[in-house]
Amino acid sequence: MDINRGFGAGLIRLVFHDCFVRGCDGSVLLDSTPKNTTSDAPLTLAGKTEKASPNNGGLRGLEVIDAIRLRLAEKGGRAGRKDGVVSSAEDPGKHLPNPTDNFQQLLQSFMAKGFNLVELVALSGAHSVGVANLTSVAHRFGAPINNVRDFDDSNRKLAGYQANGVVDLTAVGYLDNSYYNANFQNMVLFNSDWELTTNETAKLHMTSYKEKASLWNTAFADAMTKLSKMVESKDPLYEIGSRRTCNVTNQMSYP
Ligand code: HEM
CATH class of the missing domain: 1.10.420.10 (Peroxidase, domain 2)
Structure with a gap:
């Protein structure tokens, strides 16, 4: 793979945007899919995943996540992290700071975490x-x-x-x-x-x-x-260990 410096910046931001929203559970990676809709609650709330939030505009580097995960697995890297199955486009706006924020607003959103x-x-x-x-x-x-x-x-x-x-x-x-x-x-x-x-x-x-x-x-x-x-989520449902691919849950529907 060509080394692209943009991936580094993209991945740093991705950690921030994943972890401030439901903890570091990979929920930011999930795609909105035909099954991943309101009717399949609790997968999403509004039928769209976190990626669709305006706060997540311009997220990049996602394409290297699966490659990194595979390489880690080959090397016997860390396993058993909890992958979330809930991802809602409504969430990032509640937890992430905005570029228009003033100092107090920034401090508040960080202190809340x-x-x-x-x-x-x-x-x-x-x-x-x-x-x-x-x-x-x-x-x-x-x-x-x-x-x-x-x-x-x-x-x-x-x-x-x-x-x-x-x-x-x-x-x-x-x-x-x-x-x-x-x-x-x-x-x-x-x-x-x-x-x-x-x-x-x-x-x-x-x-x-x-x-x-x-x-x-x-x-x-x-x-x-x-x-x-950051582990923050109280969601009862998780997939323990790695997702087979990082942008969809292993099981598309839950009880
Ligand atoms: C303090 C509050 C913060 C605000 C309001 C903020 C806001 C933003 C915004 C609006 C962008 C541009 C997104 C785009 O238009 O594509 C951005 C980019 C970025 N942010 Fe933040 N951010 C904050 C904190 C952080 C933190 C804590 C990190 C990581 C530790 C971070 C890492 C990055 C990186 C690396 C980029 C560039 C991403 C890229 O090139 O793809 N930011 N941020």
Whole structure:
């Protein structure tokens, strides 16, 4: 398989969007299928799965999940995780933050999932990689919408970007602490990113992460590990072990 850097960004976002909604149960991977409709409750609520939610617009990297799962199985990797059988398009909007959110709204949606302010700041650093669709940034038209990581040097100079604190500015597409530096210079994509600079405590942590990459590396790794272990669902129905393919449940109907 060709190495596509976009998969990395896609997969990081996928973990976030799966785990904040019914815990890390793979419910975000399920397709809406003819059987997977309201009449087959509890598979979905509104006849469409989480993928159909506006919050999940632009999700990518899903095509590599089955390949990863197969490779893990060959290597005797982790088995026995609970795969959810409930996936509703109505859920992501209730749990995931929006790019138009203000600081309090962001903090609230993270705290509702057991994450504190520092973890919100650390996890937001994921926005050093990846892309956004027009619909996600439309709220900022009239404001600068630049992702400095995708600029070449001359464009960065034109935009007045100061690279202080960023470990390797030429590393376009790499996950690193450049997000914090960019954010202090208003060069981030979403209103929600910028909102972090409006809170003094968040700013203190952003400054530390900007100045000390190793601090962010550790904080991000810890918070991602915590995120990927979220088990939250009270759904009585699960498939234990791996689905045969990740986008459909093994059994299409349940009692
Ligand atoms: C703090 C609240 C957050 C908001 C409001 C938010 C919102 C968004 C939005 C609107 C997009 C663009 C989607 C598109 O148009 O295709 C995006 C992309 C992305 N987000 Fe977030 N996000 C947040 C937190 C996070 C967290 C915690 C992570 C992971 C730890 C994350 C990882 C990513 C990645 C990697 C992308 C790029 C995906 C790609 O290139 O396919 N975000 N985010």
